[in-house]
Amino acid sequence: MTRFRRRRDRIRRTVAIAWWTCCLVLSCVFLFPLAMVAMTVVKTPAEAVASPPTYLPRQLSFDNFKELWQAGLGMDTYLGNSIKVSLLTVVMTVILATLAGYGLAKLPFKGSNAVFMALLAPMMVPVQVLLTPLYLVLLRLHLSNSLVGLACVYTMSQIPLGVFVMRNAFASIPNEIEEAAWIDGCSLVRAAQSVSLRLATPGLATVALFAFFTSWNEFLAALILLNSDDHYTVPVLLQNLITGRFGTIDWGMLQVGVLVTSLPCIIVFLILQRYYVEGLLAGSVKS
Amino acid sequence: MARRRRLVGLALTLPAVVFVGVFFFAPLVTMGWMSLHDWPLVGRTKWVGLGNYKDLVTDSSFLHSLGLSLLFVLVATPLSVLLGLALAVLVQKNRTGAGVFRSVFFLPMVIGFAAAAYIWLWLLNPDVGHVNQILGDLGLMDKPILWLAHTGTALVAAVSLFVWKNVGFSMLLLMGGLQSIPDEIREAAAIDGAGRMRTFGSITLPMMRRTIALVLVFSTVGSVLVFEPFYILTRGGPGNSTTGVVQWVFSTSFFNFDLGYGAAASLVLLALLVFFSAFQLRAMRDES
Numbered sequence: 001m002t003r004f005r006r007r008r009d010r011i012r013r014t015v016a017i018a019w020w021t022c023c024l025v026l027s028c029v030f031l032f033p034l035a036m037v038a039m040t041v042v043k044t045p046a047e048a049v050a051s052p053p054t055y056l057p058r059q060l061s062f063d064n065f066k067e068l069w070q071a072g073l074g075m076d077t078y079l080g081n082s083i084k085v086s087l088l089t090v091v092m093t094v095i096l097a098t099l100a101g102y103g104l105a106k107l108p109f110k111g112s113n114a115v116f117m118a119l120l121a122p123m124m125v126p127v128q129v130l131l132t133p134l135y136l137v138l139l140r141l142h143l144s145n146s147l148v149g150l151a152c153v154y155t156m157s158q159i160p161l162g163v164f165v166m167r168n169a170f171a172s173i174p175n176e177i178e179e180a181a182w183i184d185g186c187s188l189v190r191a192a193q194s195v196s197l198r199l200a201t202p203g204l205a206t207v208a209l210f211a212f213f214t215s216w217n218e219f220l221a222a223l224i225l226l227n228s229d230d231h232y233t234v235p236v237l238l239q240n241l242i243t244g245r246f247g248t249i250d251w252g253m254l255q256v257g258v259l260v261t262s263l264p265c266i267i268v269f270l271i272l273q274r275y276y277v278e279g280l281l282a283g284s285v286k287s
Numbered sequence: 288m289a290r291r292r293r294l295v296g297l298a299l300t301l302p303a304v305v306f307v308g309v310f311f312f313a314p315l316v317t318m319g320w321m322s323l324h325d326w327p328l329v330g331r332t333k334w335v336g337l338g339n340y341k342d343l344v345t346d347s348s349f350l351h352s353l354g355l356s357l358l359f360v361l362v363a364t365p366l367s368v369l370l371g372l373a374l375a376v377l378v379q380k381n382r383t384g385a386g387v388f389r390s391v392f393f394l395p396m397v398i399g400f401a402a403a404a405y406i407w408l409w410l411l412n413p414d415v416g417h418v419n420q421i422l423g424d425l426g427l428m429d430k431p432i433l434w435l436a437h438t439g440t441a442l443v444a445a446v447s448l449f450v451w452k453n454v455g456f457s458m459l460l461l462m463g464g465l466q467s468i469p470d471e472i473r474e475a476a477a478i479d480g481a482g483r484m485r486t487f488g489s490i491t492l493p494m495m496r497r498t499i500a501l502v503l504v505f506s507t508v509g510s511v512l513v514f515e516p517f518y519i520l521t522r523g524g525p526g527n528s529t530t531g532v533v534q535w536v537f538s539t540s541f542f543n544f545d546l547g548y549g550a551a552a553s554l555v556l557l558a559l560l561v562f563f564s565a566f567q568l569r570a571m572r573d574e575s
Contacts, residue, residue, distance in 0.1 A: 023377060023388045030391055030451070033406045034398075036417055040409075051414040052423075100303035107296025119303055122311045124561060128512050128533050129553045132540045133314035133321060141309075156310035159303055188295075217399025220514050220533075224541060235401040239519070242405075251415050258405050262398045269397040273390060276397070277459065 034262075040255045041065070048252030064252035068260070071241060071253065073230055079260070081147055082216060082233040088151035089215035090208050093158040097207050098200075100159075101166025102192065106175070116167065123160035127153060131224050138225065145227050153225065154215040162207040165282050169203030170196055206279035209272055213265060234261050318550045326547030339551035348527060349552060352535035356511050359442070359531065363449045363513075364506040370450060371457025371502065376487075378458070379465045389462075393455035400452065404519035407448045411435060411520075435521050438528040445516040445529070453509060457502045464498030465491065504563055511560065532556055 040048050044061040047054060069075040103109075104116050127134075134153055135144065143149030173196050181191040197204075219235040226232055232240065238257045242249055269276055322340070325333040343349050374392050378385045395403065410416045411434040422428035434440045468491060476486045492499075514533040517523060523530035523538075530538075536556070540549030 019377070019382075020384070023384065026374070026377075027388060027391045030395065033403075033410060033451070034394075036410065037406060049415055052420050053415050053417055055417075096303040096306055099299040103296040103299030107292045107299065109293040109296045109300075112296065112300070115300055115304060118312075119300075119307055122307060125311070125315065125557060126508075126512050126560070128514060129536075129557050129560070130311070130314050130318065132536070132546055132549050132553060133317035134310070135540075136317060136321075136546075137310065137314050152306075152310055156307060159307055163303060213397060217401070219399065219401035220537070224537070235399055238401065238405055242408075242519075251409055251412075254405055255409065258402045261402045265397045265399070266394065269394070270390070273393075277393075280456065280459065281463065 037255050037258055040252060041259050043252060045250065045252045048255070049250070064256045067250065067253045068256045072232075072237060075237075075260070077230060078232055078234050078237040081231060082235075082261075085147050085151050085154070085222075085233055086212055086215040088148065089154040089158065090211045092151065092155040093162050093211040094204060094208050096155065096159060097162030097166045098197070098204065100163050101168075101200075101203075102170050102196065104163070105167045105170035106178075106192075106196070116163070119163045120160045122156055127157045127218075127221055131221060134221075135225060144225065145231060147226075147231060150222060150225050150233075151215065153221055154211070154218065158207070158211045158214060161210055161279065161282065165203045165207050165279065166200065168282070169200040173199050202275060202278070205272060205275040206282070209268065209275050210279050212268065213276075216265060217261070318553060321547050322551035322554050324547040326545075326550070328544040328546060332547070335547070339548050340555075342548070343551055343555060348530075349532075349535060351527065352530045352532045355529060356513075356532040359445065359449075359513060360507055360510045362442070363446045363510045364503060366446065367450050367454050367457050367506045367510075368461075368499065368502050370454045372461050372499075374454065374458040375461035375465055379462050389458075392458055395452045396455045398452070400513075400515040401519060403448060403452050404515045407444060407516070408435075408520055411444055436525060438525065441517075441521045441525075441529050444520055445513070448516045448520075449510060449513060453506065457506060460498060460502050460505075461495070464495040468494050500566075504566060508560055508563055511556070511563075 039055070039057060041064055042060050042062070043054070043057040043064070044059055045063050045067060047058060047061075048064060072078070100119060104112055138144045138146075138149040138153075141149070143152065177199075178191045178195050181195050182188070186194065217235065219239075222233045222236050223239065226236060229240075234257065238254065238261070241254055241257060323334065323336055325335050325338075378389045378392070410418050413419055413431040413433055418434070419428065419431050422432070432440060434444050472490060472494075473486055476490050481489070512533055513531060514537070517529045517531050518534055518537075521529045523534055532552070533556075536549045536552045539552065540546050
């Protein structure tokens, strides 16, 4: 009996070692590109373009950061643009999705199901396909080459998921809770605010998170809908860093740019990944 | 009171409806209208009926871009689903460390496609990139590989980028599918004498077929629409050999200023995507 148990333990340990080895090796592969970026940004600009490249920096330097900060009109302009577009997208998406989600879940009207389906429709048509006519619509609204116009396009693309998540969030709160608040003397608005909205906060976080990731990272729409240097967002700026100088690319500076665009997403993801994963599942499986 | 409540509901929903109307339905209708015209960026538009569509069918550059996108789908989607399944099996159980590995495999998903493409552009550069360096150090390469200068290796580069970025998403959905199968079913199979591989092949996989179909659809749509890998890595070259369909529409509309023609191509692409989405909807309706 003990021999049998010892054998079972040995098998179990072998399996565990194999599992850890497998996962660790795969993690190295997945993290390798990011680790290399992290190594390169702190090299001197000369070392960053050395051929063959060095694995570890020989000398620490923040000159790449300084260079990027002075690129074009200055990094603060482009970062500012990205922050403005993202903030505007998040705020508009959260407001529109919360209002519509509440209306559809708690105060249904004639045809509200059809309206719900119509609000989900943009999910079926990716923004990439619509860019040509969107360009003309924005032109007519005097929103072409504007950060507000771009934020409107991103908001439109986020409304389906936003309304879907918020409607479900409000629908899962029993009506009795709000009604109890009315009886206690709250007005309709106060009741909605203090009771339902608080309970729907996780949904709200999911919606805001998705709006942020999309608007911060998006490239093609920004490339097409913005056409003056002072309006570029960070992903478009990176494109210009490559094409701006004939043939030579300042690799160190470019990697700093990559770091600046990805780091906020990585940090936000690591802190709020629960909401992110929930949103992904809501946007795909459950819809 | 009931009437007022309905009106309030309508009023709350209205802003979102107006927004989607202006920025989604209006462009969608405009696109249909444009596709029936010869529509330059500036100057007069001219009605051409179905002329744009007729031209598309015989336009070799369009058909080539469509072919490239389909080729990309055929390579990238199976890889992304199979690797996603392998990762899902690896991290599905809640053992020590599994959560961390899940986050690691999922992490590339949150980085922008453009940023990821710049990383690839740099890693694959024959002078300063680490990929050739590693291959050289391991003695696997005699002379530098110009990854992005040849159609075949450029495709390998774009596929690896797509898989790196998206496999975590496949993993996540498939993991959900795996976890939703009750342990009892697998245990019952084990008691009946089925081995692990046998149980996986004839019980687990068939029970997950809807999740797998769903992941296939997502991966397919995602890879048809892929733009940044090719645009940033190769600019569509050498020649036009790596110009995908989204990039073709982009350059037709905004470099050749042939907006009507671009709109017609977009609608063809949209029809393809709706076809896939309908498939997706059907798979999900079966479930409920």
